[in-house]
Amino acid sequence: MGRTPCCDKKGLKKGPWTTEEDELLVNFINKNGGHGSWRSLPKLAGLLRCGKSCRLRWTNYLRPDIKRGPFSAEEEKLVIQLHGILGNRWAAIASQMAGRTDNEIKNLWNTHLKKRLQCMGLDPLTHKPLSCSSSRCDPSKPHVSTPTTTRHMAQWESARLEAEARLSKDTSLSHYSSSDLFLRLWNSQVGDSFRNMHTVSSPASSSSAKCTTVAAPSFSEKLMAASDDSSISNDPEDSSDTALQLLLDFPIYNDMNFLEPNSFISPL
């Protein structure tokens, strides 16, 4: 019945870590050149904690390569970009940001970025525009119509989700990373739909002064080139990184000025 606990919780300490505990953990890992088995680590290190707690403390706080301090504007922008691509895959997002942990990014998202997107009239989950009734965070502020760029983002996200759902049915693809998935879906019917959508100029986008020139063919060419490049396709990791980088280079994700605080105020 039920799941066996990860550790015997009797007599184990919970709550905030003390500096002494931190020292014990760091010393043990340094001394042994790694953490080894997390389950056995607390006993060996002389800690009254469960292995899980030790792992969390190490990965989120004690690891030497962690960059402390507030997120820069660039980092915040990158988090939003990556979240648009990867969704709530905090570990995947963190892996693209040196020195930042998944927990830290998750907290940033939940406390700052989510609200900012909501204020911009975007659904933080889907990055799609919210309905008019719910898009204002503050009724006293002038309503800002959803920028064209965000609509493109929403369309792309929609395409991504559709493709992900489709591809997930094929278990043979289940081992691909998000970036691989992206590359594949871009070359799929969904990718075609998306490209077609943006090669036909819509009245909404053409009438927008700030409208991003969605260079879909150019991006497509870059992605195709990346996927055709044998030197890249031979190495799945490189391929993923290249695809992800190209995606981040996509104009939709580069033109994120609308996220700046002053964009609440209409330039007119």
Add this chain to the structure above:
DNA sequence: AAGCTCAGCAACCGCTCTGTA
């Protein structure tokens, strides 16, 4: 100055994934 509210963050919980026997 005291009490209250809320945002930020560290840590926990439980589910899922992965490796292995």
Add this chain to the structure above:
DNA sequence: TTACAGAGCGGTTGCTGAGCT
């Protein structure tokens, strides 16, 4: 192929401190 253990991940909780009344 299956069952199990360990590790990883994302959602949630609860503590703390800053700001406000």
